[in-house]
Amino acid sequence: MLISQGFVKFHNIDPVLFSIGPVSIRWYGLMYLIGFIFAIQFANYRARRSDNDWTRNEVSDLLFPCFFGGVFGGRIGYVLFYNFDLFWKDPLHLFKVWMGGMSFHGGLVGVISVIFWYAKKNERSFFDVADFIAPLVPFGLGAGRIGNFINGELWGRVTHVPWAVIFPNAGPFFRHPSQLYEFVLEGIVLFLVLHYFVKKLPPPGLISGLFLAGYGILRFFVEYFREPDSHLGLLGGFISMGQVLSLPMVVSGVLVILCSYRFQRQ
Template sequence: MRTYWHYPHIDPVAFSIGPIEVHWYGLMYLVGFIFALFCANRYADRDDNDWNRNQVSDLLFYCFLGVILGGRIGYVLFYQFPLFISHPVYIFKIWDGGMSFHGGLIGVILAMFYFARKTHRHFFVVADVVAPLVPFGLGAGRIGNFINGELWGRVTDVPWALIYPDAGPLPRHPSEIYEFLLEGVLLLIILQVYSRRKPPLGAVSGMFMFLYGCFRCFAECFRQPDPQLGFFSFGTTMGQILSIPMIIIGAWILIWSYRRAKRRLIEK
């Protein structure tokens, strides 16, 4: 009989200061923001752009607000809508947990639109700065999910399966680690390499949308769907339903970006 790994119990509270508990998941958000600020400041210090440190700090502040507000609102609307209808105050119960990447993405897009309008920049000039910074935060968030022992995968017999204490006695895919490797590590490497090749306006943003949608759809094949939602038609999950438009939009942005660059080259 095969022996499987048991999920290592990790206290979700990193440390306490009096009655205040600081959770690992919250620290992961902070780590992601600090990394993004560090990379954005390095970008602002370069001589080949018109950004400065104050501007990138303001941009990331707006994006951080977009992540928090959009992530919470998106989770409630996408994953807990019946509960929200019956108890609207639930949306403010952030201590109960619940954040949605797709909701956070919408919040960040709105923040970037606002910043672009405020600073008289093209939207994709702003988006192309932000996109390569996102995967690190996504990866940190998935590590936070793993520490919390949540968002586990489907039942499996692969040798690296884990038995989660809150998911019953059966071994499961460590889907948080899959998403960490795809959405965090691999996506970060691809976007960093791709952005340094000086692609046309919007291409970095389009590549992020396209690849994240693909990686998330693939990872959802191993992740247990939320119990209050389950599977949809053809065995799809809410994560896949929300990610498929990202693939389509990302592909469209990439096509538009390269066609625009080619057209401008011909016009010269």
């Protein structure tokens, strides 16, 4: 629960949902499970629509490799992007998953790699597969951000806004609940935007481009409220690693959108 004192709220949520003997079920893991279940159900719903040529078997054959590609890519990306010094000194740090650490941008590379593999294997175009996957992602992202908030991690920068939160591991400072900002923007807003355009029967590549550009812009914006990683700080004194990694997404997404509309007119 959140204990309120005046306008400031103290984060006091137990990250463990319940325990059975030595086994603990954590909210964070549950959030990702919910996100994955939603992706399966939503993908099957889209596959049943008459304007889609996907079957339930194809959905399961695609989603499970994408899930593992996202997990492995997320771990590799986190180590290389945010803890390369540790990896350089100890390459086995890559496998110390119990120490935590996942990167969305690394997970994205992992999923894109799976999409390339799947498209080639099943003789589909890359954007046919990518456009089908993209609308499934925001809900999982939003669920993950709720998990971050419950864990009291990836907190925001110091502030005095009325909804500020004091996180137990972030010192006695009032901070933005940036995890909830990301939940709203990356989870809800991005999902609604993509779903709106999906219903318009867009040209190939448009949904993928919107996802890349949309997430990149929203993440770049939220980073102004999110505390930079302590060991990295602001690169050059003004930009975070999350923003650096989001810029290529914005550029790539815009280019894909422009190409999508250009090919549609031809």
